[in-house]
Amino acid sequence: MMRTKQQTKSRFCTHRRCCVLVLLVLVCLEASGCSLGVMAGKLFFGDPLLTCEFTKRTNVDLSEEQKKVLVICSTPESIRSDYPSLNYDLLEQITYDLKRQGIEVQDTGEVATWLDDNGGVWNDVDELAENFKVDYIIHVDIDEFDYREPNSPNLLRGKTFGTVAAYEVHEVDGIRRALSVFESDYTSEYPSHMPVSIEQESAKVFRKKYLDRIADQIGRFFYNYHSSEDIY
Template sequence: MNSFSLKQRIHKRFLQAVSKLALVLVLCTTLSGCNYFILLGYLIGGPPSIEPDFDAQTQKSLTDKDVTVAIVCYAPLELQYNFDGIHNDLAKYTTFRLHQHGVKVVNPDRIRAWIDENPDWDKPEEIGEAFDVTYVIHVELHKYSLYEENSSDLYRGRAEGMVTVYEMDDSGEGEKLYSKEITSFYPLRAPRATSEVTFSKFKKEYLSRLSDEIGRLFYEYYRGDDFTHAI
């Protein structure tokens, strides 16, 4: 390594250290009851993580060895009429989220094909048996919207529903292991004007957000992650 590149690295590290110190000072002058040591620990070691609710409630984990998962989403016909394919889209986005975090998940296209071939299915456990998985995650949407209430020119994603996990046994039978109501809205701080973003782009943004909220029930996340979703 030549002396010039070494000087560059030292200069870069110095600037990073100064930036962190400046951020601490700014936060401490703007926040009441500031604890300098907490802020320093936050900047040096990163934000504290939050245990997935599923893990905390069941003492199990979707990332355990040999665990496989199938995800199926249901939306009433009214929602499917207003938002064509919303149940399939949410299943695909949620599957991708869990895959990103090390969960072995069944390809959502395979599950969709099975559902098309078996239109009379009525229990999530049937999907668990068909794909020989450890768990079935059933997401049932009750409400879903992409517009701010009483507005046609402001976007704000909203959803309510229930997430239920069924644990499968060796005989193909399933038992409800975990359930959690979800209430979601995005952006957190203020709605987005329809003139600023297209409908299709905002739809993708909200599906990404909603699938992450569902995913956080099953994977670790960090305090402060919502800062990027505030606006």
């Protein structure tokens, strides 16, 4: 049985009203900061893939283009005296996260061995470019790090500040050189609302969890991820 023009018009109006209502609900939920707005958005529009900052600035997708990367971390002496293993712990975890996303990364053992052979220090990224056959060098420079609340030995809260940079390696006249292609400040505070008591979680467990969090956040500068994978 064929629909009349009036029935067709009525169905169209009903459909339009439903669409407008859904959009209004989404806007209201988003404006209120409610996570339901995010959930509703995913329900109607899917889980979008977010482009990482490195790809936005360079148009290079490290996982798709099979570029080999070297990760290096550095901290001032004031931090190394309190946390002597911090550089290697971050190096290892960031490398693990990048590999998990399909990015080829220089073996951490080879990087650590080279650093040990050179007294644990390196002068500049060109020196790294000369000694490792990689396409990019990621340098994580941590200026401040702590996971203990100041003047409160029983409270834990992670705070970190530093710079994340990336260099593309080129060969010029037979000499390998590293050219800067990406740089961004990095700041972290966790948890932001209130510290954690050592009665709830030991300092050792909290430190490991916080280092994993830092590595995840830094890794996301260099690989795309879905909005549902946001770190809170």
